[in-house]
Amino acid sequence: MMENKKGFNITFYLLILPVLLWLIVLIVLPHIYLLISSFQGETDSGASFFTLEHYETFFKNKIYWLTFVNTAAYAIGITVLAFIVTFPVAFYLTKVISKKYASFLALLLLIPLWVGELVTVYGWMIILGDHGVINEFLIYIGLIDKPIEMLYTNFSMTIGLLYVSMLFMVVPIMSTLESLDDSLIEAASDLGASKWTIFTKIIIPYSMPGITSGGIIVFMLVIGDYVAPDILGGKSSLWFTEQIYNEFLSTLDWGQGAAFGFLLLMISSSIIWIALKLSGQKLERVGS
């Protein structure tokens, strides 16, 4: 730009200063210190020293690393499930029904998103409980005579996690599908391609950027979620964030919690990184 010739550019500094403050003070330094604290032990007198004990605790106790692996596997599973459940919906809203209804239904999709996780998870708690809507209904029509245990199981946890995260899959897929030219599908159909061929050779490859963005956000939300597993999950539903919450809010062993946090950050970033590499997509695209 032309003012660069003048040398000192006050606008540039006005813009970059708040941004630098934000990124350094609230993003960079805290994460560096998270890593440092995970290696820090504390003596009785309050002095700190280097230690590997927090990571040893993690690897030596089966319950911790099992929970860790379980959570990561679950998060991948929910991401795939979210894709399967929502892709037909995204396709329907962008390509099948008329625009008039589509904008209304798309808006309906956003409402649970803005209402927030606490409220919707609470709603599922009421629906799935022993005196919940489903059980009362099944008893009323005489299909069962005592409630089926659904709440506080892996089933209810899965429903909750899927519900709170799936809408982050629909939105990016819809925005890529919107730009898909219908005539491509028509041409393929005229040339005799089956629905399956059109689906796997045109629609899926075309919407890949949206699927990746959605998948990454869903995965991150699920692996870092606490409310749904804690409220809807059972005693046997092992969820790694619960370990972090415990260390920070109950046992107050912050060093241990920092190590767990850092491990969670590592696994989620590496899986996201792999997903980006596999799909050849950039992080910038995820945000759009």
Added chain:
Amino acid sequence: MIRTLPNSPLYKYTYRVYITCFFIFLVMPLLVIAVLAFNDSSDIALPWSGFTLDWFFANTDQRTGLFADSDLMQSIFTSIKTAFYVATLSTIVGIAAALLFEEEKFRLKGLLYFLALAPLVIPGVILGISILLTSTLAGTYLEKHFGLEVGFLTPSFWLVVLGQFSFGATYVMLLVGARLKKFDRTLEEAALSLKATRLQSIWYVTIPFLRPAIIGAFVVAFLISFSNFNTTIFLIGSSPTLPVDLYSRIKFSSTPVLNAVSFLIVAFITIAALISLFFNRTKK
């Protein structure tokens, strides 16, 4: 398959049934809450025992309605206040970031942009604990070496605002940045060639163009803050925000007041969504 192509009735029918089931799944928790908020029973779930407004207005020994529950009203107020500050701060810094990354060239731009996007993929719990650890360290350091007690470095209202702002700014940056991509740069150049300073051209030309996106981004940041739990829980001081309050009530003392609060939130969001739909319609 698509609007213009013929389909077998079976395909069409199955597809419609699936979409209907999906939307029932989507709306069910919201609908159930809305109905049970008016249930005349001390149990949060079924059976239905008649209509009442007690869970909003009652103030008796047995039942405390939402508007008589001062703790709950306090946490709603705290949440609104937090969300207001978070949205304001996020909007200001988010706009600066959008302008910076769209219009300026400088060294390490790629790295800075990567960092600005990072909150999208960092779980909220990690942001919460790392900001808690760091602010505690800074707080003890200042106290030990300078004898200063800095209130906002311990878990408190302002620490929550900072924590939520750390990712709120990213969303504002992306929303404003998307609009900025459609901006005709020659308008700014025209202003500059008419002897406006760079700052004036941003203030009088670019910002007015961005106004719809800025308002939208402010609302988004407000709502993100209002419903945040994962980061907030670690930074909270003595007065909880609404999600934190709801969480502890759900865990330890569920009463139908929870249905009433939830109903209010659902109603508020639905009305806001309908208004936005209406405005988008009339604009077209």
